[in-house]
Amino acid sequence: MAAQDRDGESERAEKVGDVGEFGLIDRIVARLPVGGGVIVGPGDDTAVVAAPDGRVVITTDVLVEGRHFRREWSSAQDVGHKAAAASLADVAAMGAQPTALVVGFGAPTWLPADWAADCSTGLAEEAARAGASVVGGDVVSAECVIVSVTAIGDLQGRRPVLRSGAEPGDVLALAGGLGESAAGLALLRAGHRDPGQVLAAHRRPQPPYPAGPAAAMAGASSMIDVSDGLVADARHLAEASGVIIEIDTSQLPRSPNVVLAAERLGCDPQDWLLQGGEDHALLASFPPATTMPSPFRPIGRVQATVPGQAGPGVQVDGIRWSTGGGFDHFD
Amino acid sequence: MAAQDRDGESERAEKVGDVGEFGLIDRIVARLPVGGGVIVGPGDDTAVVAAPDGRVVITTDVLVEGRHFRREWSSAQDVGHKAAAASLADVAAMGAQPTALVVGFGAPTWLPADWAADCSTGLAEEAARAGASVVGGDVVSAECVIVSVTAIGDLQGRRPVLRSGAEPGDVLALAGGLGESAAGLALLRAGHRDPGQVLAAHRRPQPPYPAGPAAAMAGASSMIDVSDGLVADARHLAEASGVIIEIDTSQLPRSPNVVLAAERLGCDPQDWLLQGGEDHALLASFPPATTMPSPFRPIGRVQATVPGQAGPGVQVDGIRWSTGGGFDHFD
Numbered sequence: 001m002a003a004q005d006r007d008g009e010s011e012r013a014e015k016v017g018d019v020g021e022f023g024l025i026d027r028i029v030a031r032l033p034v035g036g037g038v039i040v041g042p043g044d045d046t047a048v049v050a051a052p053d054g055r056v057v058i059t060t061d062v063l064v065e066g067r068h069f070r071r072e073w074s075s076a077q078d079v080g081h082k083a084a085a086a087s088l089a090d091v092a093a094m095g096a097q098p099t100a101l102v103v104g105f106g107a108p109t110w111l112p113a114d115w116a117a118d119c120s121t122g123l124a125e126e127a128a129r130a131g132a133s134v135v136g137g138d139v140v141s142a143e144c145v146i147v148s149v150t151a152i153g154d155l156q157g158r159r160p161v162l163r164s165g166a167e168p169g170d171v172l173a174l175a176g177g178l179g180e181s182a183a184g185l186a187l188l189r190a191g192h193r194d195p196g197q198v199l200a201a202h203r204r205p206q207p208p209y210p211a212g213p214a215a216a217m218a219g220a221s222s223m224i225d226v227s228d229g230l231v232a233d234a235r236h237l238a239e240a241s242g243v244i245i246e247i248d249t250s251q252l253p254r255s256p257n258v259v260l261a262a263e264r265l266g267c268d269p270q271d272w273l274l275q276g277g278e279d280h281a282l283l284a285s286f287p288p289a290t291t292m293p294s295p296f297r298p299i300g301r302v303q304a305t306v307p308g309q310a311g312p313g314v315q316v317d318g319i320r321w322s323t324g325g326g327f328d329h330f331d
Numbered sequence: 332m333a334a335q336d337r338d339g340e341s342e343r344a345e346k347v348g349d350v351g352e353f354g355l356i357d358r359i360v361a362r363l364p365v366g367g368g369v370i371v372g373p374g375d376d377t378a379v380v381a382a383p384d385g386r387v388v389i390t391t392d393v394l395v396e397g398r399h400f401r402r403e404w405s406s407a408q409d410v411g412h413k414a415a416a417a418s419l420a421d422v423a424a425m426g427a428q429p430t431a432l433v434v435g436f437g438a439p440t441w442l443p444a445d446w447a448a449d450c451s452t453g454l455a456e457e458a459a460r461a462g463a464s465v466v467g468g469d470v471v472s473a474e475c476v477i478v479s480v481t482a483i484g485d486l487q488g489r490r491p492v493l494r495s496g497a498e499p500g501d502v503l504a505l506a507g508g509l510g511e512s513a514a515g516l517a518l519l520r521a522g523h524r525d526p527g528q529v530l531a532a533h534r535r536p537q538p539p540y541p542a543g544p545a546a547a548m549a550g551a552s553s554m555i556d557v558s559d560g561l562v563a564d565a566r567h568l569a570e571a572s573g574v575i576i577e578i579d580t581s582q583l584p585r586s587p588n589v590v591l592a593a594e595r596l597g598c599d600p601q602d603w604l605l606q607g608g609e610d611h612a613l614l615a616s617f618p619p620a621t622t623m624p625s626p627f628r629p630i631g632r633v634q635a636t637v638p639g640q641a642g643p644g645v646q647v648d649g650i651r652w653s654t655g656g657g658f659d660h661f662d
Contacts, residue, residue, distance in 0.1 A: 059377035150481035
C-alpha cells in the first residue's frame with residue numbers, strides 16, 4: 001500500500017479513503033471547540049461569526065506538503081499550528097483581532113484518517129492561542145496534502161494598519177522572532193533531529209498576535225507580517241509607502257534557537273535573520289514620538305527617497321539590497 | 332516538457348514557473364475589479380470588507396483537477412466560475428448576500444501562466460454575478476491544480492436560514508436547475524463535445540443567488556445549497572431538522588439541457604435529477620401559508636417522523652431512500 005511505501009505507517013491504521021469525506025468531516029468537527037463570537041458553528045452551509053466592528057478583515061494562505069512542510073519532519077498537529085499561524089498573523093498585521101478560521105483540506109486517500117484529525121486539533125489550538133475559532137471547512141481528495149486556511153478578524157473600531165503608511169522619520173520596529181524557523185529547517189535539512197526547542201520554532205512558529213492590535217492602538221503608521229523574510233517584507237513596506245527602509249543588523253533579535261543552530265552547523269546566522277521566512281514576526285513603523293507597545297523593539301528607521309537616486313527599497317547597515325531577501329515559492 | 336506531454340500546450344507559452352509567485356499574483360490582481368463594500372482590496376496582509384450587519388457568514392470549498400474539473404473539458408475561465416459558484420451558493424443558502432471571495436491557488440510550475448490569470452477572470456466574473464468581489468488570495472506551487480475559494484456574506488439584518496428549521500407541514504421548494512451539471516458531465520464522459528448549452532451547464536453552473544435572500548425574507552424555515560445531489564442534500568435537511576422529507580418527482584424541473592442529454596445518450600434522466608451534484612440549486616422549506624418568492628417551486632413536503640418507525644430521512648414518491656443519493660469525493 002502507498003502509505004507503507006511512503007513512511008512505514010501501520011497497515012491497520014484507518015485511511016482517509018476508508019472513512020470517506022463525510023466521516024472525515026465528522027471526526028474533524030468533533031475536535032473543534034467553539035469559542036465566543038461564533039453564532040453558527042460548523043455543520044451548516046456556512047458558519048456565522050460576530051463582526052461587531054461592521055468591517056471584517058479576511059486573508060487566505062495555502063500550505064502544501066513538500067513545500068511548506070514535510071510529514072517526516074512535522075507532526076500533523078504541528079502542520080495545523082503552522083497553517084493556522086500563517087493566516088492569523090496576517091490578521092494581526094492589520095491591527096485586527098482574529099475571530100475565525102475556515103479550512104480547505106486536500107487529502108490523498110492513503111493518508112491516515114488520524115493525520116487529518118490531528119491536523120485539525122493543531123488548527124484549533126493555534127486558533128485558540130489567537131482568540132479565534134475554527135468554524136468550518138471542506139475536505140477533498142487530492143494527490144498531495146494541502147491545507148488552505150482563511151482567517152477573518154475584527155478591527156474593534158480601529159483603522160486598519162496598511163503597508164502604505166510608513167513616513168520618513170518613523171522608527172522601524174519588530175515584535176517576535178527572526179530566523180528561528182529557518183534555523184530549525186537548516187538543522188532538519190542537515191539531518192539533525194535535535195535540539196527540540198530549535199526544531200519546534202520551525203514546526204510551530206509563535207506569532208505575537210496581541211502585538212498587532214497593540215501596535216494599531218499605539219498609532220503604528222504601517223505594519224506587515226514577516227512571512228517571506230525580513231528584507232523581502234521590509235521591501236513590501238518600502239514599495240507600498242514610497243520610502244527607503246533602513247535595517248540596523250546590530251539591533252536584530254538573536255534568539256537562543258538561532259545561536260544554537262548556527263553553532264551546530266558552524267555558520268553565520270545573519271542570512272537566517274535577514275532572509276528566513278515563516279516566523280511571522282510583525283514589522284511595523286511608528287511615528288518618532290510614539291511609545292512602542294511591548295514586545296516591539298526598534299530595528300531601524302524609515303527614510304525619504306532622494307530624487308535622481310534609487311527609488312523605494314531596503315538598506316541593510318547602509319547598503320542597498322537591490323533584489324532578493326526572501327523566497328519565492330516557484331523559485 | 333510536461334505541459335506539452337499533457338495537452339499539447341505551446342512550448343512558447345509562459346509557464347507559472349517562469350513568472351514566479353509574485354509575478355503571477357500581479358497578473359491576477361490586475362484582472363480583479365473591486366466592487367462596492369471593499370474597503371481595502373488585494374495587496375495588503377488582508378483585505379477589509381464591509382460587514383454592515385455586524386455578523387458575517389463564511390464558507391470554504393476546494394476544487395481539485397481531475398476530481399471537480401478537467402482542463403481538457405473546461406476552460407480556465409469555466410473553472411473560475413465553477414469554483415466561485417460553489418462557495419457563493421453556500422452564502423446564498425443561508426439567506427445572505429455574498430460580499431467577497433478570497434482564493435487559494437495551487438499551480439504546478441508547468442501550468443501556463445495565462446491559465447491561472449484566466450481562472451481569476453472567471454472567479455471575478457462569477458463573484459460579480461453574485462454581487463461580490465475577489466479581494467485576495469495566495470498562490471503556491473503544487474503537484475496538481477487546486478482552487479480553494481472562501482466566500483463571505485452579509486445577513487442584512489435577517490436571521491440565518493439553517494438546515495435545522497424544517498417543520499412537519501412545511502412545503503419543500505426548489506429554486507434553480509437539477510441534473511444539468513450531471514447531464515453535461517455524462518455527455519463529456521461519453522465523448523460528446525456538443526450541444527454546447529448542455530455542456531455549459533456542467534462547466535458554469537448558474538446558482539440562483541438572489542433566491543437565497545428572497546427565501547429568507549419570505550420566511551423560509553430551512554435551506555440548503557444542492558451541491559451533493561437532491562436526495563443527499565434533502566437528507567442533510569431532514570437529519571438536521573429531525574423530519575422526513577418527501578420528494579414528488581412529478582414536480583421536479585426537467586430542463587431542456589437534461590432532456591437533450593438524455594435523448595443523446597438514450598437514458599432516463601431521473602438519476603441526474605435525484606443524484607446529480609454541482610448545480611447549486613437552493614432547496615428550502617416554507618411554512619404552508621407562505622407566498623414563495625420566484626423562482627421557488629414546490630417539489631414536495633415535510634412530514635413528521637413516526638415513533639417506532641424509521642427516523643429522519645428522505646422519501647421519493649413515497650419510497651424511503653435509505654442510503655446514498657449523492658456522491659462522496661472519496662468514493
